[in-house]
Amino acid sequence: MTVVYETHTGDAVGHVLDDVARLRIAVFRDWPYLYDGDLAYERDYLAEFATSPGAIVVTARDGARIVGAATGSPLADHAEDFADAFAGSGIDIGDVFYCAESVLLPDYRGQGAGHRFFHLREAQGRALGATYCAFCAVVRPEDHPARPTGYVPLDGFWKKRGYDKLSGAVAHFSWQDVGKGQADAKPLQVWIRRL
Numbered sequence: 001m002t003v004v005y006e007t008h009t010g011d012a013v014g015h016v017l018d019d020v021a022r023l024r025i026a027v028f029r030d031w032p033y034l035y036d037g038d039l040a041y042e043r044d045y046l047a048e049f050a051t052s053p054g055a056i057v058v059t060a061r062d063g064a065r066i067v068g069a070a071t072g073s074p075l076a077d078h079a080e081d082f083a084d085a086f087a088g089s090g091i092d093i094g095d096v097f098y099c100a101e102s103v104l105l106p107d108y109r110g111q112g113a114g115h116r117f118f119h120l121r122e123a124q125g126r127a128l129g130a131t132y133c134a135f136c137a138v139v140r141p142e143d144h145p146a147r148p149t150g151y152v153p154l155d156g157f158w159k160k161r162g163y164d165k166l167s168g169a170v171a172h173f174s175w176q177d178v179g180k181g182q183a184d185a186k187p188l189q190v191w192i193r194r195l
Contacts, residue, residue: 068104097125
């Protein structure tokens, strides 16, 4: 498998968002997100990246097929969603570049895509003058019935890239879990690093 990485900014962002939407639905269906997504919601959510002048979408292609993607934009473009999580942290959200999601099909994992996704988004943050780069990760109970046996969280990978949990910074987002009848709020821990 030969994977080619492409960056999309400005008007080019909108051209790949349907592919990102399909990947989010497929990848986030698994643990730990358990997301029962739909294309209409995805298009609405991802539209923010098409309107953010500083947004970037990194895609991973195998031939003509997009097999992975990562998004990022200035955190201030998501102010309504994150203002509470950063309250009291002493960090101005205007100084933060937000790495929203990294999604990659299982057959392509373990080959460096995660590092490439972070590297290119961090470079975009630096180019925009951001001081920090941050992302959120869902927090699930250790005894959650859907937790796979032997599951290893990505904390070690994130720490090797220089990220750490921002103490007390927890965002809350609602989505419907697979097999549930309605959406409910989940906590997402903010991870951050200085650029």
